[in-house]
Amino acid sequence: MRKLVWRNLLRNKRRTLLTVASLAVGVFLLCVLGALLQTFNPTETETSEKRVVVRHAVSLQFELPEAYWRRLETLDHVEAVSPLSWFGGIYKDTRPENFFPQFATDPKTLLEVFQGIEIDEAASEAWVTERRSFIAGRALAEKHGWRIGDEIFLKGEIYPVDLTLVLRGTFTYPDDLAQENQIFFHRDYVEEALGNPGMVGTYWLRLDRLESVPVVIEAAEAMFENSDARVKVETEQAFAASFSEMLGNVEFLFGAIGFAVIVSVFFITANTMAMAVRERNTEVSVLKTLGFGHLRIVGAVTAEATAIGLIGGSVGVLLAAALVRAAARALSTMFPLFSQMTLRPGVALLGLAAAVGLGVLSGFIPGQAMARRSVVAGLRKVA
Amino acid sequence: MSDPVVRIEDVSKVYGGDRLRVEVLSGMNLEVAGGDFVALMGPSGSGKTTLLNLIAAVDRPTSGRVIVAGQDTSQLNESALAPWRHRHIGYIFQLYNLIPVLTAYENVELPLTLSRLSSADRRAKVETALEVVSLTDRQDHYPRELSGGQEQRVAIARAIVTDPTVLLADEPTGDLDAESAEGVLRLMERLNTEFSKTIIMVTHDPRAASHAHRFLHLDKGKLWSDPEEVATNAGGEAPSPGEEE
Secondary structure, three states: OHHHHHHHHOOOHHHHHHHHHHHHHHHHHHHHHHHHHHHHOOOOOOOHHHEEEEEEOOOOOOOEEOHHHHHHHOOOOEEEEEEEEEOOOEEOOOOHHHOOOEEEEOHHHHHHHOOOOEEOHHHHHHHHHOOOEEEEEHHHHHHHOOOOOOEEEEEOOOOOOOEEEEEEEEEEOOOOHHHHHOEEEEHHHHHHHHOOOOEEOEEEEEEOOOOHHHHHHHHHHHHOOOOOOOEEEEEHHHHHHHHHHOOOOHHHHHHHHHHHHHHHHHHHHHHHHHHHHHHOHHHHHHHHHHOOOHHHHHHHHHHHHHHHHHHHHHHHHHHHHHHHHHHHHHHOOOOHHHHHOOOOHHHHHHHHHHHHHHHHHHHHHHHHHHHHOOHHHHHHOOO | OOOEEEEEEEEEEEEOOOOOOEEEEEEEEEEEEOOOEEEEEOOOOOOHHHHHHHHOOOOOOOEEEEEEOOEEHHHOOHHHHHHHHHHHEEEEOOOOOOOOOOOHHHHHHHHHHHOOOOHHHHHHHHHHHHHHOOOHHHOOOOHHHOOHHHHHHHHHHHHHOOOOOEEEEEOOOOOOOHHHHHHHHHHHHHHHHHHOOEEEEEOOOHHHHOOOOEEEEEEOOEEEOOHHHHHHHHOOOOOOOOOOO
16 A cells, blocks of 8 residues: 555656645745744843843933943842943945944953853953954854954944954854854943943843843833933843834734745645545545555545655755755844744744645545545446 | 355345436346356446446445345445455456556555555465466556556456455456457456356456356346346347447
């Protein structure tokens, strides 16, 4: 019977190929959408869960006073506070491949808040002590061919100053590969160049434990409630999600597209399988005459459709994995968020399960109908 | 005469509902002894194939009993009928009905995949069946690579490979040229004489029927053993054996 199932699969190669292709495309889209959704809603790591971000209550475009830094450090459960300001300068030119995030920060506290950053001790010391120095994620340094001691020039866009920085170290960030596509340098250097305005884009706080997050959020917001620059405090994940929210309800949109794709693929596959089974009306009657029972016939048809589902699903998952990997590599330099884009096993399994499920259903339903059909009716068709 | 392998008791078969009621078989009685070779003839629409389908238990009578190999088939549900057919019925179709994606060998092996035979035992049985029909050298050929006569011989091998109680043949030579038809009929005759197979063959060809030991004519839902009897009892002309079912 296995032989018959296999041969029937190859009976009409073009049709099988097209059915496999339609399923593969469906699963491919489902997986890519799933990967995108997860990219916009990154999972929290143990350390990121204990970090909160303090920003201006109105908008990220407004900065916070430098004085908030020390006040935030006085809050209970706060272990470290580091300022991060988006510099947004132009490196070489405005081509997307030369874009990367540039943050002015405090070297000492940055490494305390982001404990996942791994950097050579000597490099770290050199960076901390030299005001014009910067550190770069290893991926970014490799991309631009930067070596220790190299100078880069950043033309200020948001801030009216240009910077010349010296590379003193590269870092890795195993917990969050997106971080490896950016650079950090001294905010003191920028402040000095700007005439010491004493402003900071955001403050990042590392807390003692997860349970402290709501307490610190409430306390920090209350601390500046009556000040000129009220703050909004949120978890790192919520902060990241706020960027995807700018695109609207992406989750719903992607979910709806994914559902529509699956439904249409189901109808295509079910129709193709139904056609394939209908063509074998007489053969099924012959099998019944030979003594093949209801279960065997339904099983054979279902197995055939399931195999198509499995092959189509596997192809779709493999294609999606390849595309997601390529997209992550290509887009991460412009949009660091995409460096986290990966096809997670859960999404891949969901895609595969959907394809197999479609296969089972699209084989089982016409198979049942065929098995129930009268043998005489099936034989009469030709005889 | 040995015990009947097939016994049909007062069987009627009606198709359609109240408005379009067609009675194909009416109160039919028939006994076929083990080892018999029966030729069933009759005009188109006389119910020959219906009778064969009732014996094969792929169709059910409207009333009456069909007893094959001692089993009243109307007592069996569909799930019990499948293994019963596998054990007792070998069916040969007019259009061979081989599975096109399987080779001659695999087509013959197909019914045996339902049994618990080892692959070696299966192979032995398939090779024997192919030897009986003289197609050992074509066992790896697909149906499309065989002539009509060869296809029908593969179909016969498939029908006999399980050593069924009854062989039912529905116009087995209807789609063959005279030479191939003669070969198939000789083979069936040999199966009957050498292997004592009980055969019931539907045919409209008197030459085919001449290979059988017993002739039955079916007309207007009744069975007659002599064509003249049909004309006398049914008030019409004797059925022409040349008409197509």
